[in-house]
Amino acid sequence: MATPTTLRGHRRAHRRPAARGHLPVAAVAVPVVLGIVYGLYTAFILSSSSDNAFTTAKTVLSIVSGLVLAVLAFGFGRIQHALPREARAAGYGVLIGGAMGFLYSITGESVLLSSFIGAGFGIGALITTFYLFYTHED
Template structure:
């Protein structure tokens, strides 16, 4: 009966998936992802506030300011979160997404309590998903698995 030969330690500790993008692509993504997501979020907020009315200068200003604030906060959360433990990491994403969705929902004219409820509900879902992801990708000491 044949048995599999044991793999060397060097072989098992190598990264399993190759990094297909170079350092320049990663550097561009650190800027492009927050900017693109911010523009989408700002357009979405401005479109909700406009409510099928005409596009005005104030509406454009609102959209660009919203996009700027979202992009800056997203970039800060994205850069800060890897240094935190899994609980704080998931809690930071909970707070960010809960506030972002709650703000978007508040632009529809609903009450503050309903907007808060929707934001907390979405945030709890994000918290559970992020906690599960970070819990399953770390060892018992909190170090990322390779």
């Protein structure tokens, strides 16, 4: 007797779409953790500068820089699926390049060198994310 190719009564499990208005945990957790780590690293760079004292200005700069990165990452994460892969890769390149250029600029280096460092990281992130999006397209 031949075996049937499909089993009767067997249904594929369907994923239910997420309810409107509810964000997945990762959509909020990843930007928050990224902002916290970025703010702490900014504080570390600022504390290892010429004077090791923590001042109010250094603390505020660390908190604001982490907050700005978290808000930008959250905002970009919300709109990235509506963008084509080229624009999405460029967005990640700008976000990563700007963040790394800022971190390098607070070490006391020149603005031109910080811009080149940020542009290098941005171009690297653009190429990497474009390749990732291109090869993992549905």
